[in-house]
Amino acid sequence: MIDLGIAFGRVAFMMLFVLNVAALLGWVERKQSAIMQDRIGANRASIFGVRALGLFHPLADTLKMLTKEDFRPARADRLLFELAPFVSVFFALVAFASIPFGDTLRVAGRDVPLQAVTLNVGLLYVFAMLSLGVYGVMMAGWSSANNYALLGGQRAAALMISAEIAIGASIMGVVMIHGSLNLMEIVRGQGRLLWGWLPAWGILTQPLAFVLFVTAGIAATKRIPFDTPEGESEIIGYFIEYSGMKFGMFLMTDMVETIVLAGLSTSLFLGGWQIPYLVAAGFRFPWGSAIELSPLVVTVLQVGAFIGKVAVVIFVLMLIRWTLPRFRYDQAMRLGWLGLFPLSIANIVLTGLALIAWGSG
Amino acid sequence: MSPMNLRQRFYLVEVLSGLGLTGAHFFRNMGRHIARSFGRSGVSGAVTIQYPEERRPYSPRLRSLHRLVRREDGSPRCVACMMCETVCPAHCIYIVADEHPNPEIEKVPRRFDIDLGKCVFCGYCVEACPEDAIRMDTGILEFSAYSRGGMIYTKEMLLSLEPAHPDGRPRSPIPLPADRQA
Numbered sequence: 001m002i003d004l005g006i007a008f009g010r011v012a013f014m015m016l017f018v019l020n021v022a023a024l025l026g027w028v029e030r031k032q033s034a035i036m037q038d039r040i041g042a043n044r045a046s047i048f049g050v051r052a053l054g055l056f057h058p059l060a061d062t063l064k065m066l067t068k069e070d071f072r073p074a075r076a077d078r079l080l081f082e083l084a085p086f087v088s089v090f091f092a093l094v095a096f097a098s099i100p101f102g103d104t105l106r107v108a109g110r111d112v113p114l115q116a117v118t119l120n121v122g123l124l125y126v127f128a129m130l131s132l133g134v135y136g137v138m139m140a141g142w143s144s145a146n147n148y149a150l151l152g153g154q155r156a157a158a159l160m161i162s163a164e165i166a167i168g169a170s171i172m173g174v175v176m177i178h179g180s181l182n183l184m185e186i187v188r189g190q191g192r193l194l195w196g197w198l199p200a201w202g203i204l205t206q207p208l209a210f211v212l213f214v215t216a217g218i219a220a221t222k223r224i225p226f227d228t229p230e231g232e233s234e235i236i237g238y239f240i241e242y243s244g245m246k247f248g249m250f251l252m253t254d255m256v257e258t259i260v261l262a263g264l265s266t267s268l269f270l271g272g273w274q275i276p277y278l279v280a281a282g283f284r285f286p287w288g289s290a291i292e293l294s295p296l297v298v299t300v301l302q303v304g305a306f307i308g309k310v311a312v313v314i315f316v317l318m319l320i321r322w323t324l325p326r327f328r329y330d331q332a333m334r335l336g337w338l339g340l341f342p343l344s345i346a347n348i349v350l351t352g353l354a355l356i357a358w359g360s361g
Numbered sequence: 362m363s364p365m366n367l368r369q370r371f372y373l374v375e376v377l378s379g380l381g382l383t384g385a386h387f388f389r390n391m392g393r394h395i396a397r398s399f400g401r402s403g404v405s406g407a408v409t410i411q412y413p414e415e416r417r418p419y420s421p422r423l424r425s426l427h428r429l430v431r432r433e434d435g436s437p438r439c440v441a442c443m444m445c446e447t448v449c450p451a452h453c454i455y456i457v458a459d460e461h462p463n464p465e466i467e468k469v470p471r472r473f474d475i476d477l478g479k480c481v482f483c484g485y486c487v488e489a490c491p492e493d494a495i496r497m498d499t500g501i502l503e504f505s506a507y508s509r510g511g512m513i514y515t516k517e518m519l520l521s522l523e524p525a526h527p528d529g530r531p532r533s534p535i536p537l538p539a540d541r542q543a
Binding site: 032034035036037038039040211316319320322323324335 | 372373376379380382383384386387390391394406407408409411
């Protein structure tokens with residue numbers, strides 16, 4: 001019974017975290033872009049005159065989408081057309097399951113790893129789920145019975161496949177260093193200190209892989225500057241025939257995938273829930289001093305660190321999104337196949353040579 | 362456009378400098394917003410003018426909603442000479458003339474309608490008027506109606522308007538068209 005409750009709690013925490021942050025992201029995106037561009041941003045939605053910095057706009061948007069007509073083109077494939085947004089959002093949501101948000105916590109005499117699901121091959125699982133997301137996009141493009149949607153779906157499929165190969169290759173360096181595909185192990189491995197004082201975060205041990213991963217990750221989640229599949233205003237994409245909440249679900253997929261990308265970048269390259277010099281018993285600073293903390297405080301700090309790091313990565317992703325112009329389709333493909341992929345392979349070779357030279361410590 | 366050099370083709374440096382620019386904007390504006398929300402006055406973090414509540418001052422030359430200038434007794438200064446109706450390129454002015462009780466004044470308009478749905482705000486009527494009887498200085502821009510008929514402003518409506526304040530703020534309220542008086 002307690003086991004069931006613990007399992008439920010783990011899943012519920014992750015699910016609520018992802019869904020709430022996804023809902024907030026619409027607001028963050030609007031406000032951040034506005035402040036970057038010397039504007040104020042949407043601030044008119046109000047409840048009884050309370051505007052709350054425009055925080056009600058996501059609510060108003062959701063209400064609008066739920067009450068709009070749910071249109072289906074006459075010649076659309078009924079089953080696939082209805083299924084596509086659900087497939088998209090489902091695989092984006094479940095991808096978060098094996099990302100750890102804290103170290104093990106002792107609850108009722110059990111060691112509970114703070115991640116929704118403990119998987120030995122967590123990293124592969126995340127990428128499998130993200131890759132399956134391409135099916136939702138292709139289904140949407142094909143089943144709409146609209147040539148523009150079909151072309152958009154094809155662009156999405158080509159872009160996501162070329163980006164995911166680069167992602168898979170770029171994280172191999174991280175996997176080689178830690179010798180594990182378990183995300184919890186990878187995060188724990190980043191708690192080591194290099195030369196006794198420098199945290200061995202992935203961004204320091206694998207800087208090239210970090211850049212490649214983030215670039216390919218943005219491409220795989222189809223966000224600007226790689227939004228050729230969507231191109232809302234000009235080249236229109238795979239969800240052109242969708243309206244109402246089904247369209248909203250594609251938008252939500254976008255947001256959730258951003259969070260997944262931020263969570264993965266955090267876990268692989270920014271030390272996940274690690275805080276420098278914080279071990280299970282408290283802080284152990286390299287100059288010898290120490291602060292003792294109770295396990296619960298340590299856990300709260302770790303979860304807070306994870307959430308904070310995810311927030312920072314999301315901020316950077318948004319910054320990129322509102323800074324760079326869109327890559328043309330052929331430019332995106334060339335970058336993926338002739339830029340990211342060979343560099344990822346080179347990174348694997350370099351990491352291998354380094355591991356041979358300095359031992360696999 | 363010259364071809365990109367090696368540094369530009371490598372993207373990363375250029376991307377980082379672009380992010381630096383937009384990020385600097387973000388943090389500068391964010392700092393200003395926070396300083397203002399704590400009551401510190403200073404430069405605004407945004408160039409936005411929150412329109413219905415805030416307005417930028419209008420130019421005194423602005424051609425806004427027409428008004429008919431009144432004599433001291435309140436009757437229209439217009440003598441129904443048809444100059445404005447003739448010069449109007451949009452044919453939006455409709456005048457019906459009447460005898461004026463004062464023999465020194467030639468005529469008076471019985472009807473003076475302007476179809477603002479047709480008006481192009483060129484100001485020719487103001488220039489053509491020999492009596493300085495029509496002006497476009499009310500500062501009113503936001504008039505609307507539910508139908509095309511509602512956009513036709515009558516003599517009484519145009520006579521009731523006052524010139525704008527020196528800073529361009531309108532002095533009279535927007536006349537309510539017939540189809541909005543529900």
